[in-house]
Amino acid sequence: MNPSSSLPDAKPSQEADSSVLQIWGGHPLGGHVKISGAKNSALVIMAGSLLCSGDCRIRNVPLLADVARMSEVLSALGVGLTREGDMLDINAREITTSTAPYELVTQLRASFFAIGALVGRLGAAQMPLPGGCAIGARPVDLHVRGLQAMGAEVHIEHGICHAYVPGNRGRLQGAKIYLDTPSVGATETLMMAATLADGETIIENAAREPEVVDLANFCNGMGAKIQGAGSSKITIVGVTNLHSIDYSIIPDRIEAGTFLVAGAITGSEISMSPVLPSHLTPVIAKLQAMGLKIIEDTPDCLRILPASTLTAIDIETLPHPGFPTDMQAPFMSLLSVAQGDSLINESVFENRLRHASELNRLGADIRVKGNTALIRGVPSLSGAPVIGADLRASAALVLAGLAAEGQTTFQGLQHLDRGYDRIDLKLQQLGAKIVRVLNVEQDTELTSSGSTPVTST
Numbered sequence: 240m241n242p243s244s245s246l247p248d249a250k251p252s253q254e255a256d257s258s259v260l261q262i263w264g265g266h267p268l269g270g271h272v273k274i275s276g277a278k279n280s281a282l283v284i285m286a287g288s289l290l291c292s293g294d295c296r297i298r299n300v301p302l303l304a305d306v307a308r309m310s311e312v313l314s315a316l317g318v319g320l321t322r323e324g325d326m327l328d329i330n331a332r333e334i335t336t337s338t339a340p341y342e343l344v345t346q347l348r349a350s351f352f353a354i355g356a357l358v359g360r361l362g363a364a365q366m367p368l369p370g371g372c373a374i375g376a377r378p379v380d381l382h383v384r385g386l387q388a389m390g391a392e393v394h395i396e397h398g399i400c401h402a403y404v405p406g407n408r409g410r411l412q413g414a415k416i417y418l419d420t421p422s423v424g425a426t427e428t429l430m431m432a433a434t435l436a437d438g439e440t441i442i443e444n445a446a447r448e449p450e451v452v453d454l455a456n457f458c459n460g461m462g463a464k465i466q467g468a469g470s471s472k473i474t475i476v477g478v479t480n481l482h483s484i485d486y487s488i489i490p491d492r493i494e495a496g497t498f499l500v501a502g503a504i505t506g507s508e509i510s511m512s513p514v515l516p517s518h519l520t521p522v523i524a525k526l527q528a529m530g531l532k533i534i535e536d537t538p539d540c541l542r543i544l545p546a547s548t549l550t551a552i553d554i555e556t557l558p559h560p561g562f563p564t565d566m567q568a569p570f571m572s573l574l575s576v577a578q579g580d581s582l583i584n585e586s587v588f589e590n591r592l593r594h595a596s597e598l599n600r601l602g603a604d605i606r607v608k609g610n611t612a613l614i615r616g617v618p619s620l621s622g623a624p625v626i627g628a629d630l631r632a633s634a635a636l637v638l639a640g641l642a643a644e645g646q647t648t649f650q651g652l653q654h655l656d657r658g659y660d661r662i663d664l665k666l667q668q669l670g671a672k673i674v675r676v677l678n679v680e681q682d683t684e685l686t687s688s689g690s691t692p693v694t695s696t
């Protein structure tokens with residue numbers, strides 16, 4: 240199957256590179272937004288489908304550039320894929336090569352996690368070091384050490400991680416693995432590797448993120464024996480093969496959090512579903528501490544109400560169930576317009592505060608020292624041209640643009656489209672004056688009636 244003809248491409252990257260978002264801020268939003276499936280679940284579950292020699296039907300798959308790239312990675316390994324709407328059918332009955340393509344794997348982070356499934360299934364993998372957001376060094380030493388503990392020979396040469404299991408049988412051996420830090424990706428890589436290994440694997444200090452649980456549920460649905468996902472000790476008893484599955488991935492808690500902040504920063508009432516409120520506990524707690532009211536209309540629908548004043552708060556990012564690092568940048572935008580001084584300490588990634596200087600272009604007052612940002616709340620922001628350095632930094636700038644008076648031109652769609660399913664269209668549906676413009680130079684003025692201008696989207 241030719242991926243270019245059958246697979247969706249959320250936005251061709253060349254087009255995303257030359258497109259910008261024009262935002263006319265200062266207008267309230269309103270209405271309901273549909274939350275898509277979780278990016279970080281969809282991607283790793285696609286990797287997990289490599290473990291299965293039957294058919295995998297995955298539902299609620301978001302339309303993202305990262306999903307399109309991951310589909311291309313699987314396709315290059317000989318896997319069949321067909322997408323219809325938000326349903327993705329994957330058939331990994333045959334995997335024709337254990338070598339993943341360099342130019343694709345280096346475009347996203349989660350592609351690397353497939354090394355666990357490949358070594359587990361084939362006993363070998365040649366996986367380039369991954370891409371993803373440039374928010375720190377992001378080594379893969381924990382993935383490598385875990386695979387080595389399970390009996391694989393692993394070395395990195397010319398940017399490629401080579402892993403193979405010596406001996407005739409090519410099967411990994413169960414092992415006791417302690418992760419120095421509860422890495423999401425390493426937990427997922429090793430959980431997949433252990434699923435088809437000989438014997439029992441125990442991962443201690445495992446990541447507890449909802450996406451880890453989603454992957455475990457997906458694998459267990461195919462006949463894997465994984466216990467304890469969601470806690471810091473995961474036990475996997477290896478099985479010899481996995482069977483077909485029809486699985487729906489969880490809603491994206493980071494997308495939902497981003498829309499909650501969109502409501503808060505524009506002083507709007509917005510509802511959203513489907514969501515799993517328990518996945519948003521730290522985000523909701525911080526919004527409430529700022530004085531915002533969040534109502535659970537139904538068990539899977541949240542509504543945010545406008546607050547008369549936004550109170551400054553402090554935030555430290557932490558592994559789940561702590562405050563998610565992926566929500567740090569959007570909150571920085573919100574705290575920029577809160578009353579008083581806020582502190583953000585980014586403790587998960589060492590270089591994830593680059594949006595601060597761009598927010599200052601919009602009139603925010605933020606100082607950064609090391610991994611800490613001091614945000615002095617200002618009464619209002621004013622529109623300006625800004626550039627997003629990574630996915631959530633980009634979301635933060637769009638949110639700030641929605642609140643800023645006048646016009647903001649946002650550049651960085653190649654990041655935004657990696658992880659947000661048509662965010663410009665969803666915001667438009669909520670009443671935001673935001674348009675995607677192909678040509679940077681294109682003059683798009685708001686019509687005198689105040690309606691959204693016609694563009695080349």
Ligand SMILES: CC(=O)N[C@H]1[C@@H](OP(=O)(O)OP(=O)(O)OC[C@H]2O[C@@H](n3ccc(=O)[nH]c3=O)[C@H](O)[C@@H]2O)O[C@H](CO)[C@@H](O)[C@@H]1O
Nearest residue numbers: 279348349377378379380381382420422423424565587588
């Ligand atoms: C595709 C995906 O799921 N991405 C998410 C995943 O990224 P990812 O899985 O890459 O993040 P990790 O949880 O692995 O990273 C956490 C910390 O551990 C360090 N580390 C990680 C692995 C390793 O082998 N050695 C090491 O030192 C990292 O540099 C970082 O400082 O979790 C992050 C933390 O919630 C999220 O921000 C990303 O959105």
Ligand SMILES: C=C(OP(=O)(O)O)C(=O)O
Nearest residue numbers: 348371372565630631658
């Ligand atoms: C850091 C992120 O993604 P990735 O790990 O794919 O770079 C993110 O989703 O915020």
